[in-house]
Amino acid sequence: MLLNTLWLALRSIRRNLLRSFLTILGIVIGVSAVITMVTLGNGATQSVQNQIAGLGTNLLMVRPGQRMGPGGGGGAPSFKEADAQAVATQIGGIQAVAPEARTSATVVANGRNWATSITGSNNSWFDTSNWTLSAGRRFADEELQAGAAVCVIGQTVRRELFGERDALGEQVRVKQFSCSVVGVLQSKGQAAMGNDQDDVVLVPLRTLQRRVTGNQRVNTLLVSMQDGSDANSVKAGLTQLLRERRKLADGDDDNFNVLDTKQLADTLAGTTQVLTTLLGAVAAVSLLVGGIGIMNIMLVSVTERTREIGLRLAIGALEREVLLQFLIEAVALAALGGLIGIVLATGASMVLASVMSVPYVFDPTINLLSFVFSAGIGVVFGYFPARRAARLDPIEALRHE
Numbered sequence: 288m289l290l291n292t293l294w295l296a297l298r299s300i301r302r303n304l305l306r307s308f309l310t311i312l313g314i315v316i317g318v319s320a321v322i323t324m325v326t327l328g329n330g331a332t333q334s335v336q337n338q339i340a341g342l343g344t345n346l347l348m349v350r351p352g353q354r355m356g357p358g359g360g361g362g363a364p365s366f367k368e369a370d371a372q373a374v375a376t377q378i379g380g381i382q383a384v385a386p387e388a389r390t391s392a393t394v395v396a397n398g399r400n401w402a403t404s405i406t407g408s409n410n411s412w413f414d415t416s417n418w419t420l421s422a423g424r425r426f427a428d429e430e431l432q433a434g435a436a437v438c439v440i441g442q443t444v445r446r447e448l449f450g451e452r453d454a455l456g457e458q459v460r461v462k463q464f465s466c467s468v469v470g471v472l473q474s475k476g477q478a479a480m481g482n483d484q485d486d487v488v489l490v491p492l493r494t495l496q497r498r499v500t501g502n503q504r505v506n507t508l509l510v511s512m513q514d515g516s517d518a519n520s521v522k523a524g525l526t527q528l529l530r531e532r533r534k535l536a537d538g539d540d541d542n543f544n545v546l547d548t549k550q551l552a553d554t555l556a557g558t559t560q561v562l563t564t565l566l567g568a569v570a571a572v573s574l575l576v577g578g579i580g581i582m583n584i585m586l587v588s589v590t591e592r593t594r595e596i597g598l599r600l601a602i603g604a605l606e607r608e609v610l611l612q613f614l615i616e617a618v619a620l621a622a623l624g625g626l627i628g629i630v631l632a633t634g635a636s637m638v639l640a641s642v643m644s645v646p647y648v649f650d651p652t653i654n655l656l657s658f659v660f661s662a663g664i665g666v667v668f669g670y671f672p673a674r675r676a677a678r679l680d681p682i683e684a685l686r687h688e
Contacts, residue, residue, distance in 0.1 A: 310584040311624030313577025314664065318628025318657045319635060320570035325653045326636040328563025330645035345382075345512035346415060347522065348546040349529070363542035365504035368492060370532055374508060375411075378524045380516030385411035385509040388495050394444065394488055395460040401447040404487050405461060407495025408509075415509040423455050423470030426491055434493030439470035441485035459488065464498045466490060518547055567653075571660075577624065578664035585617050585672035610677035617669020618662055625661030629654055 301307075351363040371386035388407040393400050410425045412418070423439065430437050438459060445454045458465045475484040496503055512521050522545050529543055599609060632654075640647040 306584065307620060310580055311577070311620050311627070313573060313580045314621050314624030314661050315577075315628045315631065317571065317574030317577050318625050318661050319632040320573055321567050321657050322629060322632035322653055323635050323639065324566040324570050325563055326632070326648060326650060327639055327643065327645065328559060328566060329648040329650055330636075330640050330643075332559040332563065333648055334645045345514065345516065345518070346548045347510040347512065347518075347525065348548065349508040349510060349525065349543055350506065350546070351543050364533065365506060366508055366543075367503060367505055370505065370529065371508055373532060374510060374525060374528060377528055378510075378521065380513050380521045382511045382513045383411040383414040384511070385409060385415045386492055386505040387412060387507040387509055388492060388500065388505050389507075390495070390500055392462055392499065394448065396448040396457060397450075397452070399448050401444060403444050405495060405499060406487055406489050407492040407499070408489065409492055411511075412489065412509065415511040418475075419473040420470045421473045422453075423468070425470065431491045431493070434491055434497050436464055436466040436494065436498075437469045437491065438466040439472060439489040440468055441472045441487040442474040443483055443485040444488055445471055461488065461490070462499055466494070518549070522547070574660065574664060577661075578621070578668040581617055581620055581665060582668040582672060584620075585613060585669055586675070588616075589613065589672050589676045606677040610673045613673035613676050614666065614669050617673065618665035621665025621669075622658070622662045625658040628661070629658060632657075 349366070351365050366386065368386050371384045375381055375384040385408050390405050391402065392405050393402045394405075406412070409431050413420075413425060420439070421442075425439070426435075426437060429435070438461070440448075440454060440459065448454070448459065449457065454468045454471055457468050459468055460466075472485065472487070472489075490499075492505070510521075510525065512518060525545060526541065530539075530541065533542060535542065633649075637647050
């Protein structure tokens with residue numbers, strides 16, 4: 288009986304293809320919108336997590352001042368290279384520590400110039416920040432000690448100064464001195480904050496201090512923790528050590544701040560997840576609009592087929608059989624709209640993910656939930672028209688014109 292009822296419902300849908308398509312259009316748009324929004328939101332969340340992870344593994348960023356960001360220093364004294372050495376030797380659970388100083392300058396080479404970021408550090412910088420070399424080598428120990436005129440450049444700087452040429456061994460002028468390119472960094476792309484990570488020239492810390500900035504300041508300590516280390520314990524030990532080295536009394540506030548990139552990644556991911564949920568909820572409203580469309584067209588269908596319903600009831604059809612026929616018809620319309628919406632959403636998500644430069648993350652849960660929800664809408668909004676059809680008086684129905 289169920290198969291026969293299903294066949295009758297599908298035959299009724301096929302009889303009015305255009306009307307059936309227009310009826311499910313709201314469901315199609317709703318399902319595709321929900322899936323697309325959630326998929327792109329998940330892709331954006333993963334992109335943020337990947338970019339934060341690209342800053343470094345289990346990385347703590349220590350900077351002067353009570354808060355991060357421009358003006359956060361508040362006149363607090365900078366760090367020194369000795370601070371990095373003390374952290375590396377006196378704090379347990381530390382994998383590598385890199386002192387980092389930064390400034391901006393215009394570099395010149397091969398008849399071209401480019402404004403970029405000049406970073407001074409040591410070889411631990413590669414480990415703490417997850418940098419690898421696409422060509423060349425790291426700094427030699429004697430180059431770090433002597434502040435030699437050598438540099439490692441990012442892919443953006445290489446492209447702007449040398450085009451497709453091999454940059455190894457070339458000379459790059461930074462302000463008043465020229466450095467020899469000994470390495471080229473592997474590309475990382477855009478960071479979570481929107482800056483180009485490949486737009487960088489790395490020189491030994493002492494080279495930057497003596498030949499560019501003219502001072503001994505260290506802007507940041509990059510502290511990479513060992514896998515399995517307790518972050519809270521490491522941060523507590525790090526804070527205590529720096530307070531002692533910066534001669535802070537017990538009642539004094541810290542004049543430095545410690546940022547855990549894992550916490551930053553979790554915070555940003557949580558924010559994008561909330562926005563994704565919000566967008567998905569807004570898109571889900573169109574599913575309700577589609578459900579109202581199904582109810583409307585089913586009421587019209589009951590009116591059009593009143594004589595047919597009366598004839599079925601007169602020859603012995605049960606009320607529940609008529610109810611089931613119209614209910615299945617409504618569910619079939621909604622489920623068909625859900626399937627078409629899933630197909631459209633998959634294609635749209637792939638295209639938009641590529642345009643937005645975020646990874647395409649297939650989420651079977653949201654696809655399944657959207658399909659079940661669309662079918663559920665067919666049940667909810669199809670029940671009232673189906674019940675109305677089942678309760679028709681056979682005699683009155685046969686008299687209907």
